[in-house]
Ligand SMILES: Nc1ncnc2c1ncn2[C@@H]1O[C@H](COP(=O)(O)OP(=O)(O)OP(=O)(O)O)[C@@H](O)[C@H]1O
């Protein structure tokens with residue numbers, strides 16, 4: 227029982243991370259039908275940005291006070307990620323807005339490779355993994371359950387909480403605010419949105435920025451939770467997050483979050499409980515994805531078809 | 536009277552095909568002007584070009600004396616031209632209320648709520664079901680919402696592309712009464728209609744577009760009496 231709960235907890239932590247990244251994929255896809263493969267790299271870059279902020283931009287006297295260090299890292303990571311996401315939209319994707327679908331997709335792969343190499347070659351010692359400081363409460367939370375105890379890192383709890391609260395705020399924002407309405411209108415029918423006075427470029431760039439912001443939140447939490455990062459992490463988590471978005475129904479905020487948690491839990495529990503061990507954990511994730519897509523091609527919460535009334 | 540909208544020698548092409556050729560017409564402030572013509576004549580293309588969704592190949596579009604043919608669609612709306620497109624084009628997954636809010640997207644004044652209530656008064660069915668998704672409404676109800684939404688920006692010029700499409704005679708009458716009322720409140724109207732009889736009866740001026748060109752024009756009642764118009768568009772010999 228205790229072991230199972232312990233594993234479930236690590237599954238949820240992984241899921242929370244994937245969910246935060248998946249939101250960026252799903253929002254961008256929703257508005258311009260582009261799978262922005264470079265989004266995983268925005269996540270990766272933000273972790274490096276958080277580490278760099280800690281190392282070079284905050285005075286030593288703050289380093290051991292996480293209440294100051296963590297917000298500073300967050301600000302650094304968010305700034306870098308948002309600027310990166312906005313530049314990417316402006317210079318890589320906007321010129322291809324009316325090109326055939328394949329062109330921006332290939333560009334996304336190119337941007338992804340480019341970002342990875344830029345960090346690997348230019349960030350000091352980034353050719354192998356670098357350290358990220360803990361910068362949060364050290365003491366774990368120990369919960370007694372029937373048959374033993376479950377040990378939760380404080381960062382685990384933080385990750386799950388931030389992911390859920392963040393997704394709820396985002397959902398409210400998109401469904402209630404004026405900008406959220408503009409985003410949904412542009413996603414449903416770009417021409418008619420323009421006829422309402424919605425500036426498409428501003429709406430799209432805002433969507434990229436929002437995705438970058440969430441990726442940076444995920445990045446900082448990843449950094450302080452695992453305390454290490456290398457340049458491959460963007461690709462790895464990018465694939466999981468993309469899969470989560472597809473599983474949940476690409477374009478759907480709720481779908482991305484639930485898809486993220488499902489993947490985190492299935493990968494972790496599958497690796498522990500199913501034959502083959504952790505070597506097969508990714509296999510279970512993709513078997514699940516295939517099964518869902520066979521029976522529900524639009525994903526769990528996706529719209530069956532673009533309704534254009 | 537001063538011209539609010541002037542279209543001069545407008546040519547619009549889809550690739551190599553010219554859908555609108557050398558079309559010119561004028562809409563004076565406060566008037567109802569209709570464009571009539573058979574299917575494929577280029578009426579929708581003309582409206583989409585005025586509202587900035589398409590770029591002209593040549594020609595000029597002046598609104599309140601200023602050239603607008605190189606402006607983006609969202610800027611043209613802000614200048615005061617609203618376009619209720621052919622086929623309604625509602626945001627089907629959004630509620631009635633959200634569609635109306637989007638109609639008022641560029642407005643920052645406090646009158647939005649009152650205007651929304653005015654739309655609900657005009658079309659009570661929309662008010663009763665304001666929280667329902669627009670995609671679930673009947674064709675006629677959707678048409679009411681499309682018109683209501685276009686009114687929400689309080690345009691100086693309202694362009695309506697076939698507002699009576701798919702409506703019962705009673706509803707069509709209601710829409711046409713609404714158009715006249717909007718005019719009496721100072722909105723200038725550019726109307727595209729298949730229902731030439733009703734449109735011309737309502738219009739201060741009409742233009743007949745044929746194969747992408749303006750072939751005839753005159754005050755609504757004169758066009759209604761014109762033999763060529765009656766033969767071609769009103770099904771008389
Ligand atoms: N997106 C497009 N691509 C290519 N040709 C088009 C396109 N839209 C319209 N056309 C062509 O342009 C011409 C004018 O079309 P338009 O829709 O403006 O006509 P219309 O007068 O509005 O007709 P209707 O009364 O049937 O609505 C037609 O020959 C049509 O086939």
Ligand SMILES: [Mg+2]
Pocket residue numbers: 578579580621696
């Ligand atoms: Mg038409």
